[in-house]
Amino acid sequence: MKLNYTFPELDVLITKMGAKKTVWKSGIKYEKIKIQKLLSVEGVDAKLEDIIMDENGLMYINNEPVVLFIKDQWISADEIKKDPMGGKSYRFHVTGTCKTIQQMQRRKKYDRYTFTANQSGKFGVIARESKHSNKKVKLTSPLSICMNCLIDLKYEGSGYASNGRPNNETRQARTSFNIKTFFKNYVQTLINRPKYSEMSYPDPEYTANFRTVSKKIKEAWNYTCSRCKVDLSPLSHRQMIHCHHKDGNPGNNSEINLEILCIACHAEEGFHLIRPKHMREQFNKCLSIKKEQGIKV
Numbered sequence: 001m002k003l004n005y006t007f008p009e010l011d012v013l014i015t016k017m018g019a020k021k022t023v024w025k026s027g028i029k030y031e032k033i034k035i036q037k038l039l040s041v042e043g044v045d046a047k048l049e050d051i052i053m054d055e056n057g058l059m060y061i062n063n064e065p066v067v068l069f070i071k072d073q074w075i076s077a078d079e080i081k082k083d084p085m086g087g088k089s090y091r092f093h094v095t096g097t098c099k100t101i102q103q104m105q106r107r108k109k110y111d112r113y114t115f116t117a118n119q120s121g122k123f124g125v126i127a128r129e130s131k132h133s134n135k136k137v138k139l140t141s142p143l144s145i146c147m148n149c150l151i152d153l154k155y156e157g158s159g160y161a162s163n164g165r166p167n168n169e170t171r172q173a174r175t176s177f178n179i180k181t182f183f184k185n186y187v188q189t190l191i192n193r194p195k196y197s198e199m200s201y202p203d204p205e206y207t208a209n210f211r212t213v214s215k216k217i218k219e220a221w222n223y224t225c226s227r228c229k230v231d232l233s234p235l236s237h238r239q240m241i242h243c244h245h246k247d248g249n250p251g252n253n254s255e256i257n258l259e260i261l262c263i264a265c266h267a268e269e270g271f272h273l274i275r276p277k278h279m280r281e282q283f284n285k286c287l288s289i290k291k292e293q294g295i296k297v
Helices: 008-017 028-038 077-082 099-106 147-153 168-176 179-186 210-220 235-240 263-267 277-292
Strands: 059-061 064-070 072-076 113-116 122-128 136-142 241-245 258-262
Touching (some): 064 122, 077 122, 147 168, 210 258, 235 241, 258 263
Antiparallel strands (some): 122 136, 241 258
C-alpha cells in the first residue's frame, strides 16, 4: 500500500529558503550495483577501512574473499597482450600483508589498488594505446600472482632459496596458480565461517594486539603444536592452531605465558572450548590429521 503524505508548513519554509525539492531515492540499488561490480573483472576501488583481513592477510569485502590488483598498468596494450603473465605487468595479490603491499603502503600508493571477487583470473585494466602514447584504453587480461603473496602464505612450499630469491616451489606455484581453486581450497567466506573464532570472540579482556602477537608466535612455531608436534602449517589447517594463555588471563600476552597448541591439546585445558559444533568439527579433523602424521591420540 502506498501512503501519500503532504506537509504544507514544510513546503512554505522550503519556498522561503529558496531550496529546491529533490526526489529521495533509496541507496539499495547503488549497493546492488556495487556488489555486482565487485564480482566483475572491473572490481571496485576501496579504502583500507572497507577491507577485512584475517590473521593470514586474506582479504574480504561484503563477506566475499577478494584479490587486489592495479588497474592502471602504465604500459602499452600490446605489451600486456604479448606477455600478460610476466614482463612489465603488475601482479595481483591474494594477501594484504605481503612484502610488495607493505612497500606500496610506505610509499603511500595503496589507493592505486582495485579489489575484485571475480574468480576468472582475468582483470579489467587500463593501458596506454601505444608505447609512447598518453591515450588510455581499457582491456581485459589475465595477470600473474604476486610471488611475495605466495611466500607470505608458504603456499605449496613457497619460500626463499639459499640465495635469497624465490625458490622453485614458488615459481611453480605462480605458474599453476588458479584463483578459483585457491578460493575453494584455502579461503572460506565470512558467511560460511563461524560467527566467532578464538581470535574474534567478543571477550573484553583480550587486548587489542593479541591477534598480532598470536600470529607472530604461531609463525615462529611454523603453525606446529608445541605439545604433540602436529603440523598444521597448510593454510586450510591453520584455524586449528590456537594461542593458549597458561595462566588463564587473556590480557597477559607475555611470551612465557603464551603456548601454541592444536585445538585437540587446547581442549585438554578446557573441554568447553569444543562444545560449539564448529569447534567440535575442527577438533575431530585435528585428531584425523594427527593420526595421519603418526601422532598418538
